[in-house]
Amino acid sequence: MRRLGDLEAEIMDRLWRWCRPATVREIVDDINRTRPVAYTTVMTVADILHRKGLLRREKTGRAWLYEPRRSREEYTAGLMQDALGRTDNRQGALQRFVEHMSPEDVSALAAALRAAGYMCDDADGPGTPG
Known part of the structure; x- marks a missing residue:
């Protein structure tokens, strides 16, 4: 995209x-x-x-x-997925991305991961999507 x-x-x-x-x-x-x-x-x-x-x-x-045809959020997510797909080191790219996030964006990311079922609210660690 x-x-x-x-x-x-x-x-x-x-x-x-x-x-x-x-x-x-x-x-x-x-x-x-x-x-x-x-x-x-x-x-x-x-x-x-x-x-x-x-x-x-x-x-x-x-x-x-x-x-x-798509919401602004869907379009933005598509850009982010496309950018991530352009690297051979996804973990490194994600790490650099998160390092430059504001505390508010980190909180929003954590909330999105919880909502998608990738994180639990307790200290049990990452969940599985579902």
Whole structure:
């Protein structure tokens, strides 16, 4: 999975925040509040995101309604899994990653591992997923 380009990220960010399908016109109007962008440029990038499988679209009248196929969290997890898959030393990569985490992120990671069944709340050590 490839990281999003700047305009791709702007489009996806809006759709993730809005939690509803939107037209290219809505996206363009929102982006134009902070910087100018052409309707055709956003339309082209939305079509590219659709062809990449990141957006689904449905025709309503003459316009397409776009919405994300995956949540922001699912997309981020995919990037992390892809990055981890690019190393021959997963343990080393994970160790370096954790070493640079804030205490809040370490707590969030521990909570995620517990929720996935990989850790117990007591001192028994790691669990098995399930």
